[in-house]
Amino acid sequence: MEAEIDGFMLFLATERGLSAAYQLSVRQSLEALATHLEKQSLPLSDVGTDELTAFLAARKGDGLAASSLRITTVHLKIFFRWLAARGRLPMDPAEPLLSPRPEQHLPETLHPCEVKALLDSIDPNQPLGRRDLAMLELFYASGLRLSELCSVRLEGLDLDEGFIRVTGKGNKTRIVPVGGRARDSIAAYLTNERPQLVTKRTSSEVFISVRGTRLSPDRVRQIVKERAAFAGIEQSIYPHLLRHSFATHLLEGGADLRVIQELLGHADISTTQIYTHVDGARLKAVHKKFHPRG
Template sequence: MSAAPSPDDGARRRFHLEPFADHLAFERGLSARTLDAYRRDLGRFLVFLRDCGVSEPREVTAHHLRDFTYRLKDDGLAPTSIRRAQSALRTYFDFCLAEGLADDDPTEHLESPKMWRRLPDVLGRDEVVRLIESPDPEHRMYWRDRAILEVLYSSGLRVSELTGLALSAVDFDDEILLVRGKGSKERLVPLGGPARRAVERYLREVRPGLDRGRGEGRVFLTARGRPLSRQTVWNVVKAATEAAGIQRAVSPHTLRHTFATHLLEGGADLAAVQELLGHVDIATTQIYTHVDRGWLREVHRAHHPRGVRG
């Protein structure tokens, strides 16, 4: 895994990282090794907050912490590393509360990897439509951003899978993507009609003007012709969320969860969803059985011999 990006000096000052490090060293007596680990974890967190437009401790919410945890999971961090990062965040916000830098503790209900059973918010079908249709058609990157949103929802890709998607992995005739997932394992994922059309328009009308020989054969490129970064994908989703008027946090992982949930609500088999998501263990996929209880009751009534109310 590549080294975590570092926050700039301004962010370090606004979030009081040096006083916090002094607190850990001189008041808590933590070892140099633990201090380095906390600095790395908090540095990664500040870069994430920059992408979210958060500029000081008081603006951090439980939603930010939850989505940050899912980003760590998507980046492939082990549960032990995620728990360590969460410990660093809890210690940091204890410090912020004591110093008057925050009004409440957003880590109060933060779930550890062992407790993951609840998912980030899932979008409703109307919200998905609003989100996908929110980019400005007059913007030069419209078809790229539209294609990104369509593929995230249509195929349920992780951010890393989207940014690593190769041109050779797209089969428009069969509407299939060859996705390289965790552990370099490959799987085939259907590409829905709207997503296929958006990707085709992007490849035909936008990407040729971006590619300056530095695109490394990837589907999605930046405005400068480089392979798309994860941060750029997050920014595209964030901008679309704001433009769509959705008043809650939405991340690329939210679209992945929405993809799985809508499949199950439509009657898809759990094992099929497992295959589409690239989960090795079906127990991981079973968290999607959180789907609306009212829908489950309706399925039971419609299909079970003794499901009729009365």
């Protein structure tokens, strides 16, 4: 089977032009299959759908997550389709395989009181306090992704009208409203703190470091964690948690799911629908806690 795998890798590299990282991922899946077949003393010519199903079941038994099993299934499908198309197998045994259903992980959220405690704990009169408060207010007010916040530019801000222009996934631009408190915090930072951080190397990114350069995503994650620790919040805090909280609190307040989809920049409404599960889970928890027969 080693020669077949090498041939397929060459096909992916030369004819499909796929990345080295993707090729490595495919090779790992196929080499795992080769090891499994070798243990079973099964030649490639004897592999059918049942044998591939048994291999996937063994991978699941080894602790492979559903998402990884889905990827492995895709790798098997493209490999055996390639073999069958070139006449190296009489039929494609992977064609009937069904991918495992993706696991539904409900996003974590903060309670509004926790968000308030986090934001109220930041003293704007302390060094970098205005910058950090403006960042966290914007995360929560507009539901931005980490990459979007890091790349926000001065020309994308319209604080008078209360909007911000961001570029999200797929290089798609959207206009997002900015709440009053976030606008005030950003204006205070731009007026009273950012000018002192500007150097000759500074470009037009809104949020910059003490060296005048654009803040990296890792540094923003660190700032959020440090600010949460200072606020006494024991839960693990990360930027995307504020985005989840933004969406969940809007839904709880009665916002339409389509509006939330637009604000988050989701291409598909099914991505946004995860927040309906969060809302339902919370309602069930409240019912169980407070209803006499919950």
